[in-house]
Amino acid sequence: MNSQFFKTLFSTLFSFLFSSNRRLSLTFIVLALLCLPFADLVVYQVEPWQELARMGQGIIQPSFPELSILADSLMITVAFALIAVSGAAFLGLLLALVFHSRIVRIFSASIRAVHELFWGLLFMQVYGLSATTGVLAILVPFTGIFAKMFAEIIAQQSSVPQSTLSTKTNRLSQYSYTWLPQAWPQMVSYTRYRFECALRSSTILGFIGLPTLGFYLETAFKQGQYDEAAGLLLSFFILIASIRWWLHTKWLPAYILVPVYLLLSFIALPEAPQVYGSSLVQFLTQDIWPKALLKGDVSASISWYQGQLFDVALPALWDTLLLSQLALVLTGLLVLLFYPWASKAFFPPKVSVIRGFGRTTLLILRSVPEMIFAFVFLLILGPSGIPAVLALALHNAGLISYLLMRHSEQLNYRADAGTGINHYFYEVTPRIYPHFLSLLLYRWEVIIRESAILGILGITTLGFYIDSAFEDIRYDRAIFLIVISALLNIAVDSFSRRIRIH
Amino acid sequence: MFKLDRYQLDTRLQDISLRINAGEKIALLGPSGGGKTSLLNALQQQCADQVAWCPQEHGLVEVLSGYHNIYMGQLEQHSVWYNLANLIKPFSKHKSEISELALMLGLDPEMHLFKSVSQLSGGQRQRIGIGRAFYRQQDTFIGDEVVSSLDSVQAQMILELILSRHKTVVMALHNRQQALNNFNRIIGIKAGKIVFDSPAKELIKNKYQAGLLDSLYE
Numbered sequence: 211m212n213s214q215f216f217k218t219l220f221s222t223l224f225s226f227l228f229s230s231n232r233r234l235s236l237t238f239i240v241l242a243l244l245c246l247p248f249a250d251l252v253v254y255q256v257e258p259w260q261e262l263a264r265m266g267q268g269i270i271q272p273s274f275p276e277l278s279i280l281a282d283s284l285m286i287t288v289a290f291a292l293i294a295v296s297g298a299a300f301l302g303l304l305l306a307l308v309f310h311s312r313i314v315r316i317f318s319a320s321i322r323a324v325h326e327l328f329w330g331l332l333f334m335q336v337y338g339l340s341a342t343t344g345v346l347a348i349l350v351p352f353t354g355i356f357a358k359m360f361a362e363i364i365a366q367q368s369s370v371p372q373s374t375l376s377t378k379t380n381r382l383s384q385y386s387y388t389w390l391p392q393a394w395p396q397m398v399s400y401t402r403y404r405f406e407c408a409l410r411s412s413t414i415l416g417f418i419g420l421p422t423l424g425f426y427l428e429t430a431f432k433q434g435q436y437d438e439a440a441g442l443l444l445s446f447f448i449l450i451a452s453i454r455w456w457l458h459t460k461w462l463p464a465y466i467l468v469p470v471y472l473l474l475s476f477i478a479l480p481e482a483p484q485v486y487g488s489s490l491v492q493f494l495t496q497d498i499w500p501k502a503l504l505k506g507d508v509s510a511s512i513s514w515y516q517g518q519l520f521d522v523a524l525p526a527l528w529d530t531l532l533l534s535q536l537a538l539v540l541t542g543l544l545v546l547l548f549y550p551w552a553s554k555a556f557f558p559p560k561v562s563v564i565r566g567f568g569r570t571t572l573l574i575l576r577s578v579p580e581m582i583f584a585f586v587f588l589l590i591l592g593p594s595g596i597p598a599v600l601a602l603a604l605h606n607a608g609l610i611s612y613l614l615m616r617h618s619e620q621l622n623y624r625a626d627a628g629t630g631i632n633h634y635f636y637e638v639t640p641r642i643y644p645h646f647l648s649l650l651l652y653r654w655e656v657i658i659r660e661s662a663i664l665g666i667l668g669i670t671t672l673g674f675y676i677d678s679a680f681e682d683i684r685y686d687r688a689i690f691l692i693v694i695s696a697l698l699n700i701a702v703d704s705f706s707r708r709i710r711i712h
Numbered sequence: 713m714f715k716l717d718r719y720q721l722d723t724r725l726q727d728i729s730l731r732i733n734a735g736e737k738i739a740l741l742g743p744s745g746g747g748k749t750s751l752l753n754a755l756q757q758q759c760a761d762q763v764a765w766c767p768q769e770h771g772l773v774e775v776l777s778g779y780h781n782i783y784m785g786q787l788e789q790h791s792v793w794y795n796l797a798n799l800i801k802p803f804s805k806h807k808s809e810i811s812e813l814a815l816m817l818g819l820d821p822e823m824h825l826f827k828s829v830s831q832l833s834g835g836q837r838q839r840i841g842i843g844r845a846f847y848r849q850q851d852t853f854i855g856d857e858v859v860s861s862l863d864s865v866q867a868q869m870i871l872e873l874i875l876s877r878h879k880t881v882v883m884a885l886h887n888r889q890q891a892l893n894n895f896n897r898i899i900g901i902k903a904g905k906i907v908f909d910s911p912a913k914e915l916i917k918n919k920y921q922a923g924l925l926d927s928l929y930e
Contacts, residue, residue, distance in 0.1 A: 368769070368771075370767055370769050370770075370771035371771040371772065371773050371784070372771075373756075373765065373767065373771060374765050374766070374767065374771045374784070374785075374844060374845070375784055375785075375787055375788070376760075376761050376787070376788040376848070377760050377761055378761060378788040379787045379788040380788075380791075380792055382792045382796075383787045383788075383790075383792050383795040383796075384787070386795065386796060386799060387773065387776070387780065387784050387787060387795065387799070388773055388784070391773045391774075391775040391776050392773055392774070392775070394775050395775065
C-alpha cells in the first residue's frame with residue numbers, strides 16, 4: 211500500500227510540475243529561488259577592481275610564452291585529443307553495434323557519467339603524469355558517449371534497405387551495407403563536434419598537472435601574469451577556430467589526413483616519466499577498498515561507507531546540486547537575453563555589426579572551458595559559489611544561445627512580422643521555447659557534472675572532496691565519491707529524459 | 713505459394729483471404745492508402761528468403777554507389793570479409809555481372825553505376841532498386857509501384873523484363889492499362905478489403921467486371 215501511495219504521489223506531482231512548458235519553467239525557477247539562501251554566495255574580495263584592471267591590461271597586451279613551449283603544449287593538447295577521439299569513436303561504434311544488450315548500455319552509461327578530470331585523477335595514480343593518463347582520461351568517457359550517440363543515430367535510420375536483403379545475411383554484412391552507410395554522414399559530423407570537445411577537455415587536463423595548454427594557463431593565472439594567460443587563451447582560440455583549415459580541410463581527403471595526424475600525434479606524445487605510485491593490479495585490488503573491507507570485517511566496512519556517505523558525500527552532493535540549480539536558471543535567463551543579438555531573425559541585413567559582435571561573443575563563451583572562467587572569477591570574486599555559478603552559466607548560455615540562434619534563423623516568418631521587441635516576445639521566443647527547454651534539460655546533466663568538477667578549484671562541491679581524497683592518498687574515499695557523482699549523473703540524465711519525453 | 717487466411721493488420725487490412733499459386737502474374741490495383749503496400753508487406757514476410765522484394769521507397773543507401781546497392785542482393789552468398797573487401801574495392805567478377813544487368817535496365821554503367829545514388833534521378837534510382845531485386849535471382853518478384861517514375865515506353869520494357877525473369881510476380885500498380893496488358897490476374901483492393909479478384913481477360917471482356925474496376929477509384 212505504501213509503495214503504491216508513493217508511486218501515485220510521485221506521478222501526480224511529476225505531471226503537475228512538468229506537464230506544460232510553463233509549469234516546467236516555473237518549477238525550475240522556484241527551485242532555484244529556494245536554493246538561494248542555502249548556497250554559498252558571498253563575495254569575499256572586497257576590491258576586485260584591481261585584479262580586473264590588471265586582467266584588462268593583460269588582455270590588451272597579450273604576450274606569448276617561448277615558441278617552443280607554446281608549440282609543444284599545443285601539439286600535446288591536440289595529440290591527446292586526436293588519439294583519444296579516434297580510439298573512442300572506434301570502440302564506441304563497436305559498442306553501438308551491440309547496444310541492444312542491457313549490460314552494454316549500463317556499462318557505457320557508467321563510464322560516461324564520470325568526468326574526464328576524475329578519470330584523469332584516477333589514471334594518474336597508476337600511470338603518473340604520462341601520455342597514457344592524458345589519452346585514457348578522455349578516451350574512456352568519450353567511448354561511452356560515442357556508444358550512446360552512435361546507437362541513437364543508427365536506430366534513427368530507415369529499415370527499408372535492410373528489408374530488401376535476404377534474412378540469411380550475417381549481421382556484420384547487413385550493418386556495413388545498410389545501417390552504417392546510412393548513419394555515416396551524421397556519425398562523421400558528430401565525431402567532428404566531439405573532437406572540439408576533446409580539445410577543450412585536453413586543455414583543462416592541464417589543471418591536474420598534465421602538460422597541456424591548461425597547465426601553463428593555470429600557472430600564468432596563479433602567478434598573476436595575465437598577459438601570458440591572455441596569450442595562451444588567444445592561442446587556444448586560434449587553435450579551435452582554425453580547425454576548418456588544418457583538419458576539416460577539403461584539400462586532402464580525411465582518410466589520408468587523419469592517419470597522418472595520428473602518426474604525428476604518437477610521435478608528439480610526451481616522454482613517460484617514471485611511473486610512481488601503485489601498479490594497476492595493486493590499485494584495483496587493494497588501494498581503492500577501505501581497510502575494513504580488505505580485512506574482511508563487513509560490518510565495519512558498511513559503517514565506514516555509511517560514515518562517508520553522511521559526513522562527506524551528502525553535504526557535497528547538496529552543495530553541488532544547489533550551485534547547479536542556480537546555474538541552470540541563470541543559464542536560461544542569459545540565453546533568452548543573448549540569443550537575439552546574434553540571430554538573423556532580428557538583425558536580418560547581410561552585414562550587421564551587432565550580429566557579428568554577438569556571434570563572436572557566443573563563440574568565445576562557448577569555446578572557453580568552464581574551468582577557466584571559474585578560475586578567473588575565483589581570482590576576482592574570491593572562493594565562494596558565485597564564480598562557479600557564473601562560469602557555468604556563461605559557458606552554457608553561450609552554447610545554448612548559439613544552437614537556439616541557429617534554430618531561430620531556420621524558422622519561416624511572415625512577411626509582415628513585427629520587428630524588435632514585439633517580434634521577440636510575440637513571435638520568435640514563443641515558437642522556439644520548447645526547443646529552448648529541451649536544450650536546457652539536455653544541458654542540465656552536463657551542468658551538474660561540471661559543477662562537481664569545479665570543486666577541484668576549491669569550491670566545496672563533490673570535486674573538492676574527490677581531489678582532496680586523492681591528495682591525501684585516500685583512494686577508497688575518492689572512489690566512493692566518484693561513484694556517487696556518477697550515480698548522480700545517471701539519475702539526472704534519466705530524469706531529464708523523462709521530462710523531455712513528457 | 714502464398715496463402716493469407718482471414719488476415720488482419722490493424723485497420724489497414726481487414727479479413728483478407730487470398731491464395732497465390734506459383735506461376736501466377738498478379739497486379740494489385742486500388743487507390744492510395746487502400747492497403748496495397750500493407751498487403752505486399754504481409755506477403756513478403758511470409759517467404760522473405762525466396763522473394764525478390766522491391767519496396768516503394770526503393771530502400772537505396774544514399775552514401776553507397778549503384779553498384780553496391782545492387783550487390784546487396786547477394787550479400788548472403790559471401791562471407792563478411794568478402795563483402796567488406798567488396799565495399800572498399802569492387803571485385804571485377806561482380807562488376808561485370810552488375811554492369812550487364814544495368815545495361816539491360818537501361819542504365820549506363822560508366823555514368824550511373826559507380827557514383828553515389830544520391831546523384832541519380834528518380835527513374836535511375838528506381839532502376840537500381842529493380843536491379844537489386846533482379847540480382848537476388850529468385851523465382852518470385854514482389855514489387856510496389858516499381859515503374860512509377862518511368863515513362864510508358866520504358867515502363868513497358870521493364871515490366872516485360874520483370875515478367876520474363878520471374879516465375880511468379882505480384883505487383884502493385886496504379887496504371888490500369890499496364891495492369892490489364894501485362895498481368896493475368898488482377899486484384900482490386902480498397903479501404904483494406906479485396907473488392908474483386910479475377911483474371912485479366914474477364915475484366916476486359918465483361919462489362920460488369922470492368923465497372924468494378926472503375927468503381928475502385930471512385
